[in-house]
Amino acid sequence: MLKIERLTVDMGEFSLQDIDLQVGKGDYFVVLGVSGAGKSLLLETIAGIVKPASGNIYLGDEEITHKKIQSRGIGLVYQDHALFPHLSVAENIAYPLKSRGLRRKAADQVTRDLAQRMSIQQLLHRKPGSLSGGEQQRVALARTLALNPSVLLLDEPLASLDVQMKKDIRRLLRRINQDGMTILHVTHDYEEAITLGNNVAVLNEGKIIQTGSIAEVFQHPRHAFTASFTGIKNFYSARLIPPETVAESDMTRALISPEVSFFLQDQDFQGNGFIVLSAEDIIISHSRQDSSARNNFPGTILEISPGMKGYEITVDIGVPVHAVITRSALSSLHLLEGNEIWVSFKASALRFIAV
């Protein structure tokens, strides 16, 4: 559907370099990156607002790299919505219809239909300045959908919304995608990627550093930046020591600090890198467990805080380790901050990312 090949955009101090992306028809593709990674620039280049230095953009079989903005058929919803403040909501939605030369009656009908689909019928006569952030987002979506685009580009569509509005717009975006719209969504929030996307690309300093399904990218980050950015908290810089140099074990060991080291599955690589450990893979107990887990550490609970998946417990084992447990586990173990407990996890739960 949308294919980007070795796209380079030079903006002087910043550039997008060799971007390769492929968004399938009906896909919900999320580009994840921190502020300043080049996400908005990427969307503006796809939309034709910014000219690339090199590379190609294809929409279906057609190359659109140098096609005029107004005839690309790609809809862009700006982060701040970019609604025309001097036009009413109805006039905003009808803008692309009138640009296409649609007659007033037909344009009014399409405007009403879109307003109904976006649940903004009651706002048609209002000016954008009097609308809430969520309402403006719906108007911006309706206006862009009126263009009947082949691909919908969304620039941080949930960034300025409160929790409830985020939920509503997320539901709306899912519905638009389920109706067959191909979406390319850029965001700095990995939760948006998880909740909305089928596929994800991680953009860092103008380069795509990983692309794949949500599961692939989040569970198997191939890059230190991806691992840290996707919210994995147990993320340590480490030095690998091969088995033969470790007297007491035949397993590879990762030195996290002078006092702390983790056992992990044998690695071909030796040297420095990062260790990633999922918080869900950590077991908390009051005493040392006789189990298959190769990593067992006594520690002190530093903090207990409610999280998205239960309770997040931070334990000091020489380095801070973050574990996630359910509410019932928390109450049955009677865990309190300051308690002495044991932390265990399997060697296979550790992932080493070489640098």
Next chain:
Amino acid sequence: MKTTGLFPLILIFLGGLVLLFIISPLLGMFLKTSPNALFETSQDPEVIRSIWLTLWTSMAATLVFAIGAIPLAYLLVRKKFRLKQLVLGIINLPVVIPHSAAGIAILGFVSRNTLVGRAASLTGFDFVSTPAGIALAMAFVSLPFLINSAMDGFSGVPVRLENAGLNLGASPSRVFVTVSLPLAWRNIVTGLILMFARGMSEFGAVVIVAYHPMITPVLIFERFGAFGLTYARPVAVLFILVSLAVFIILRLLTKDKSHAKD
């Protein structure tokens, strides 16, 4: 906000002096003009003709030159090109040169023995001592007010909104008419009014290009030279009153027609 101390008093005193300097001569002129003299002047066909001529030539100059000046302002804001600073300097040149010199320059450009003057004469058109020449002289000295004001307006229109218009399938000309122009409208209207006002009050350039037919500033000068202050003053007062009325009407007509910027 409460202000205390000596400093605010100094500010008020100095500011008051400047205001007094502006108000005093005008107030004195109004007070020294009897209602009778004003009424008689308002019945004088020569005065009425000159006020009408001043109004319509300035209006015509403003509207005709706006057709080119507004797009020029847009280009100067949106486009980067070499020698842009030079172009901006040229636009503001009429503000800094003496207006009599501007009149000489225009006359040298459109008089009957120049290429432009001869070409105009061939089509039965003449600039020297005609309303067209007056309008030209007015436009020359007042255009910077419109261009600068329109440039301020266009600078305040976010490029993002224009790009959004293009992305929504509109042509660049449609984006200009439906997005840029309405959002810059407040400044453009201010610029149009300023240009019109500046054109109306022009004397130096006009008197060289077209002493006749007489616009009101030239008539005031002539009456002052021929008959003295007493005869020139009622014309001046009447002209000021008419100008004030026109500006109030224009302001009322354009009020709230403009839109807030994004």
